Amino acid sequence: MAAAVSLFRQYLAQRLLASAVTLLGVSVIVFLMVRVLPGDPAQVLAGLLATEEDVARLRVDLGLDQPLHIQYGVFLARLAHGNLGRSARTSQPVLEELKPRLRATLTLAVVSAVLASFAGVAAGAFAATRPYSRFDYLLSLVTLFGVSMPTYWLGLMLIIAFAVHLNWLPAAGSEGTASLILPTLTLAAFSVALIARMTRASMLEVLGQEYVRTARAKGLGETLVVARHALRNALVPILTVIGLQFGTLLGGAVLTESVFGWPGMGLLLIESIFSRDYAMVQGIVLVFSSLFILTNLAVDLLYVAIDPRIRYA
């Protein structure tokens, strides 16, 4: 037991270190983003409306007369203090502007992830217990459509159906629960399809195992066999997909937010790209990537909780 605990600690340390290295790599790319743009980085970061004094002050602030590695050191030190710079558009600190947007994006992404996980696992597991049935074929067709459909197009089609023709739901905005329905459905569609596909494949494999036959032979009800014996063992690959899907959801949020005018980080990113507010672009890209890296770390650690057979390698 003690050996297992120490192995787990070692694994935890390794994974934390790998995540930290990746985060550092992301910070290098984000730092370089502005430096590779043609022209003066201080002018780029200060924005198009900045006065010459603003640019000069920023140049000293950022240490742009220093060598690149010193500049990166300064960038990293500021980052450690939560300083992501100031928005060129509003002159407000990037972090302050980001906070409410992050909340909106997380609401959308988490609700979509929960919906996609439950719907995907339920549909996939149900299909696996009735392979090659009518439901199974229908699910295959629906999931194939789900992974091939452009998210933004699905969103627009839902607006045409539910907001324009039926007039049941608002076409855009973020007022009340009703406005969350269409963006969530849009964002979750792709992930539901992938999770359902993975669950079906993983469950089919597990349902053929001997311990499932044993569970049935000792007279357990089918629901119990599926829920307790099969699904739990099929969960590791499903969890991988769900973890990866959270990243897809974050990336997809950019398009979904743009379609529905949802005031999250994705919409802000697009606005910032168009207005060349690079400090904001850097901040948003950094936050998106950090969230994704942390989710992957959490999924890796969850494996161990679900399946003790997994070696910490």
Next chain:
Amino acid sequence: MSPSILESATPERAIVEVTPAGRPALRRVREGWQRFRRHRTAMAGLVLLVGLFALALAAPLLTSHNPERQSLSVALRPLSLAHPLGTDHLGRDMLARLLYGGRLSLLIGFLAVGLGVVIGVPLGAVSGFQGGLTDLVIQRFADILLSFPGFLLALSLVAILGVGLQNVIISVGISAVPSFIRLVRGSVLSIREQVYVQAAHAIGQRRSVIIFRHVLPNAMAPVIVQATLSLGFAILVAAGLGFLGLGVQAPTPEWGTMLGEGRQYIFRAPGLTMYPGLVIFLAVLGFNLFGDGLRDALDPRMSRA
């Protein structure tokens, strides 16, 4: 070294083992095609793709309209004989824009995935074959690219490089690189332990020759499958950039850009968003179906349960 490896280290034996061409390869292709043909959904994908390519190529034969010619007097017209799919907000013929737009959307997909393969495959091969520090550096590089969730990597690259056809291809292509690095590295790790690779080492062939002549050709089946599936992804991402206004710029017709322009008229003319989205969907569906079938045909071990 085991005797079996020494035995196969004679040049004649090694050549027989490592040359993928010749009769066995031909037979493999034939068997693969037969497996593919039995795959009904894969054939459906092939038919869909051939249809879309034919429509895009035959655009000048199918419509006499210039896809970029504006005529405000006929803006937002419904379906008619003169304009079978109506006209857009600038009076341009929708059918002509869809047909010509297909050329560009499909081309972007192919060039972007080509770029992903050209950069990702050699990096993956070297990473898997060399091991050690080289492997570590390339893998961390892939990790970093993969930590930009989904669509965000291409979007960030476009933010740096700027909009336009060339930058869209570069951005989408680079987003496809890490998946090829991972895939090829995995294949190479198992192939480098094969007897014929050790034989090539034993007869003193150079590392680069071993990687590019002996290892890579045998790692290509999964790459072809991944490339096919990536084509669907590339078209989706490129169209997504176009939709946001960060892709191919007007007046050039491209499916994503058309969808983005049409959304402003979603209440008055839903067709402007419906048709471009539908063809993007059909193209991606085609590549997904075709890729799944190809996977079963080329490497039955890789097929899904």
